[in-house]
Amino acid sequence: MNAMLSQESRKETLPQPASSGDHAITMKHQEQKPQETRSQAAVMNEFHMSANDLPSIVPPKISARALSFFYGQQQALFENNLDIAAGKVTAIIGPSGCGKSTHLRVYNRVFELYRDQKASGEVLFDGQNLLSPSVDLIELRRRIGMIFQKPTPFPLSVFENVAYGLRLHFKMPKSELKGRVESALKLAALLDEVKDKLDKPGIALSGGQQQRLCIARTIALEPEVLLMDEPTSAIDPVATSKIEDLMESLKGNYTIVIVTHSMQQAARISDFTAFFYKGYIVEYGPTKQIFTNPANKQTEDYITGRFG
Numbered sequence: 634m635n636a637m638l639s640q641e642s643r644k645e646t647l648p649q650p651a652s653s654g655d656h657a658i659t660m661k662h663q664e665q666k667p668q669e670t671r672s673q674a675a676v677m678n679e680f681h682m683s684a685n686d687l688p689s690i691v692p693p694k695i696s697a698r699a700l701s702f703f704y705g706q707q708q709a710l711f712e713n714n715l716d717i718a719a720g721k722v723t724a725i726i727g728p729s730g731c732g733k734s735t736h737l738r739v740y741n742r743v744f745e746l747y748r749d750q751k752a753s754g755e756v757l758f759d760g761q762n763l764l765s766p767s768v769d770l771i772e773l774r775r776r777i778g779m780i781f782q783k784p785t786p787f788p789l790s791v792f793e794n795v796a797y798g799l800r801l802h803f804k805m806p807k808s809e810l811k812g813r814v815e816s817a818l819k820l821a822a823l824l825d826e827v828k829d830k831l832d833k834p835g836i837a838l839s840g841g842q843q844q845r846l847c848i849a850r851t852i853a854l855e856p857e858v859l860l861m862d863e864p865t866s867a868i869d870p871v872a873t874s875k876i877e878d879l880m881e882s883l884k885g886n887y888t889i890v891i892v893t894h895s896m897q898q899a900a901r902i903s904d905f906t907a908f909f910y911k912g913y914i915v916e917y918g919p920t921k922q923i924f925t926n927p928a929n930k931q932t933e934d935y936i937t938g939r940f941g
């Protein structure tokens with residue numbers, strides 16, 4: 634089915650979404666006014682993008698299906714459907730609090746480090762449900778690496794920041810380590826800047842260098858997917874452009890999913906863009922289409938800076 638056509642046909646009739654506050658109120662009324670609840674459910678139904686509306690991505694590296702997420706009693710994601718294209722950059726955009734980080738964190742199950750956080754639905758990774766209890770989490774997190782907003786080097790030397798994971802995951806002998814560390818630093822476009830200070834503390838590097846060190850540390854483990862949650866929001870424009878160049882050079886070999894608040898960044902670097910709003914995925918498609926001809930009013934208002 635043509636996703637945009639189907640969304641276009643909803644364009645005029647799309648209701649305003651309920652805010653999370655409204656949603657809570659609706660739930661409260663649920664027991665007393667079942668009639669109202671049904672119409673609210675219809676509103677929610679209209680607002681969320683079904684799997685049939687997804688653009689054709691064959692085969693997807695990751696597919697979220699009816700993915701919902703709960704912080705205790707509070708629902709943060711509502712039946713998200715998304716296909717992530719292999720070897721491409723996918724941007725996740727949307728206003729603060731709409732569930733971007735929550736969605737990303739499901740992919741490597743980092744949320745399970747916290748009590749009371751639960752995901753339901755399915756996330757297929759190369760066709761296997763990564764939410765299945767039988768999944769090896771250490772291996773999953775090696776294959777799907779994550780870079781956070783604030784660079785988080787270990788309190789170790791530049792060399793050891795990268796070597797640490799290699800020893801842990803691959804039981805790599807010392808003789809091989811040096812080459813592997815250097816090639817990861819090179820891939821992360823950092824080697825030239827740090828080759829004379831490999832024994833200096835990682836935290837002594839600049840913010841942009843620290844972020845590339847974290848990228849080197851992650852790609853040293855040969856992941857297939859890189860999740861990046863606002864990776865450049867804490868660093869200056871020069872360092873940002875280095876990281877954007879790096880993403881450009883890594884894609885193809887890696888599948889990259891990036892959360893960003895910068896519309897320019899999403900437009901510059903991504904192939905596909907998903908617009909999140911209040912825990913729903915409202916629109917998803919090729920970046921060019923989302924930015925030049927969004928099918929949905931909320932998407933248009935957001936990318937043109939009318940809210941968020």
Ligand SMILES: Nc1ncnc2c1ncn2[C@@H]1O[C@H](COP(=O)(O)OP(=O)(O)OP(=O)(O)O)[C@@H](O)[C@H]1O
Nearest residue numbers: 653704707709727728729730731732733734735736
């Ligand atoms: N640890 C938590 N406990 C309870 N609620 C949480 C927690 N983390 C996030 N939330 C809630 O889940 C919703 C989605 O949050 P999330 O951090 O995913 O948003 P976001 O789109 O990444 O926002 P931002 O752009 O500000 O980073 C918000 O309503 C938020 O308050």
Ligand SMILES: [Mg+2]
Nearest residue numbers: 733734735862
């Ligand atoms: Mg976030």
